[in-house]
Amino acid sequence: MKVIQITSDYLPDPLWGMGWHVALLREILIAKGVRVSVATAFKSKGSHENIITTDLADDTELLSSGKYEIFNDFRKFVAWQERLADKVVQRNEHFDVAHVHNWMSWLTAKKLARTGVVNKVLVTFHFLQRQYEKMIENPIPSFHKEIIEIETEAMRSADGVVLLSDSQLRLVEAEYGKEFLNKTRVIPHSVNFDTKSYGEIQKLKDANTYIDIVYVGRIEKDKGIEEALKAYSKLGSGNHRFSVVGDGPILERLRAEFCDRNVVFWGYQSRKQIESILSAAHIFCMPSTSENLPLSVLEAMFFGVVPIFTQGETVPNIFTDQIHGFTVKLNRVGNVFSVDDDSLFNALALLANNAGLRKKMSKAAYTYAVSNYSKEAMTKEILGFYSDVLAINSLGPIIA
Known part of the structure; x- marks a missing residue:
């Protein structure tokens, strides 16, 4: 099988988790004998x-x-996508599957x-434009309608659609229509x-001499980092650090x-340094208002860090509340x-002040993440979807 991954965000130093995911996907597909x-x-x-x-x-x-940001002029970015296609055509190669990212x-x-x-x-929607309608800030407000039109065309015309979570699936059904669901699969990213x-x-x-509370992710409003820091500041004195x-x-x-x-601001860190920080940390706090699949939360759980995440229609259900962490x-x-400030503080205070509870939930979070978000599980699902997509007789409206 010969596959081309198409992405606007990639190595080195990707802007989003999407770029890291594509790099990992390439690596594990090659290990399975796929030409990528x-x-x-x-x-x-x-x-x-390649x-x-x-x-x-x-x-x-x-x-x-x-x-x-990757672009600041929508029309120029459309032209850039055309240029990238021209570069692929010039290689004079044929691919069984084009896996598009967003x-x-x-x-x-x-x-x-x-x-x-x-x-x-096949297209993976790491984040849907309509999700911005439920967020505090829309980073691309000027071309919101045009982007939704592109997403709708992609869902209608692609041979397969990958979504990352149950919340994203619900949004697609409600906002884009049920007719897309028969060619859609929910395949979470792996850690x-x-x-x-x-x-x-x-x-x-x-x-660790501290009770370490940690946030890993983009430093922007909708990730809830400001609310997390405000909640932390209410804890008062103690043997803890954020x-x-x-x-x-x-x-x-x-x-x-x-x-x-x-409060320590580390800035951008390498994956190796993030691993070191998470390995010694106790609590992960990310009260985001909108997510597809918060990979940083799962990565924290992978290292036994007890998560504090959010619960609602704009975020996925990724663990059991009060078992693996708190929502x-x-x-x-x-x-x-917006996040409920009192609920956030109460969860943070409870974990910060109860060592026995932290240890119990740490083991549960670790076991759950390792069992459910492995590279092997994602690889099996993606390869199976590729095979199913290749069995479709015709590409459909995309070539019209």
């Missing part, structure tokens, strides 16, 4: 073999130079299908870390506002959701 190429932006040129990129001149002209690569795959370069097209024994992890936590790992548009403001000696409710005002 990746089509992406120029910054990834030379990352590995990578197809646009030219530096293309990206300079059409993509954003901003640190926290709407941001759909137009590339659409052109490849029309030119006969790919046989079947991209090697498994440690729980005994090894517990020794590191016991050796570590904030990640980069994003509100990092410097939060760094200035929460300048407590027990805090989301309040709804109109069509926008």
Whole structure:
């Protein structure tokens, strides 16, 4: 089987978890004997073999130079997707499956299908544009309608659609229609870390002189990091510390506002350093208002860190409340959701002040994550879906 992964976000230093996921997917598919190429932006040129990129001149002209965005001009970004398709066509190769990652690569795959370069097209929606309607901020408000149209076309025309969670599936059914569900599968991402024994992890936590509370992710409003820090500040004095790992548009403001000696802003960190931080941490706090599959929460559980996450229609159910961790409710005002501050503080205080409960839930979280979010489970599901997609007789409307 020959597969091309198409993504606007990739190595090195991806902007989102999507880029890391594509890198992992490539790695595990190759291990299973699949021939994999990746089509992406120029910054990834030379990352590995069989990578197809646009030219530096293309990206300079059409993509954003901003640190926290891929594009800032929608029409130019559409043109960039066309340029990427041209680069793939020039390779004079044929692919059994084009695996598209988000709407941001759909137009590339659409052109490849029309030119006969790919046989079947499968799209993974890491995040749907309609989810922004329920968030505090929409990062692409100017072209919201156009992006929804692209997503709808992708769902209608692709041979297969991958969603990441039950909440995303409910949204697709409610907002886009049930007719798409028969070619849709929910396949969660896997955790991209090697498994440690729980005994090894517990020794590191016991050796930590702090009760370590940690957040790993983008530093932006809808991730709930500001609410988490405010809840932490109410804990008062104690042998605890809050570590904030990640980069994003509100990092410097939060760094200035929460300048407590027990709040550590690590900024962007390597995967190795994140592994080290999580291995010794006790509580993971991410009260996000909208997620498909919060991989950082699952990664924390993979290292026995007890999660505090949210519960509501804009986030998935990823663990059992009060068994593997705590979920805090989301309040709804109109069509926008926000975390319940009292519920968040109560969960944080309970875990911070109860060592026995932390240890019990730590083991439960670890066992659940290792059992349900492994690389092996994801690989089996993805390869099975590829095979099913290839069995479809015709590509359908995409080549019309």
